[in-house]
Amino acid sequence: MKPVHFLCLALSVAGCARAANVGQPPELSSPRDTEEFLAMTNPPLDLPLDSGRPEAAASLWAGTQSSLISDRRAAVRGDILTVVIEIDDQAEISNSSGRNRSAGDSVSVPQMAGIPQRLADKLPEGASFDELADASSSSNYKGSGNISRRDKLTLRVAATVVDTLPNGSMQIEGTQEVRVNYELRELTVSGFVRLGDVDRSNEIAYDRIAGARISYGGRGQITDVQQPRYGQQIADILLPY
Known part of the structure; x- marks a missing residue:
């Protein structure tokens, strides 16, 4: 397939994807596909201790999470925990x-063993060895730059422990979709957390997530x-100006 044909096919597929959303809101993804x-x-x-004993099911001191003394x-x-995202960053660089x-x-x-005087008569009118060469140069450069940025985001999302690592850390992943009229807002968070960083309310701040991807x-x-x-995006890539 020629590159031109491949480009036309890709644009056609992209156009069909846009046409599928005409007159209807975007589809929510299934939570079972995550x-x-x-x-x-x-x-x-993970079976609790003494699970084979009949009285263990009614004990208040069982090792399950439903116990009164369990963590x-x-x-x-x-397991599910809540990720608290409160980003309020401001940076200014000048x-x-x-x-x-x-x-x-x-x-x-002017003098060099009398040679300039002997050759002065043979020089063109106005020429002289007294001012053989005169050169001057100057350069001036001035630059300035200013950056001002402000980011503020406050969100809460439930995340699931998808894996436990050999060192005891947990890999978490959370997704959230909110559809308002014809606009769908998506929030995803993932990373690695330590059990000790999760507070007693089963919440963790985003700045305690290693390798956070929000x-x-x-x-x-x-x-x-x-x-x-x-077409404009492709033109921005291909055109050198």
């Missing part, structure tokens, strides 16, 4: 630099209008 559902439906086998924090695959340089050179040969975006009519068309 890694979270797989982790909750296939938890590790209710997420600890194993399939740089300036300047450079100024000037130089001048003058070369003359995405907050959307899809729908508003997002589609804000994005440039595929």
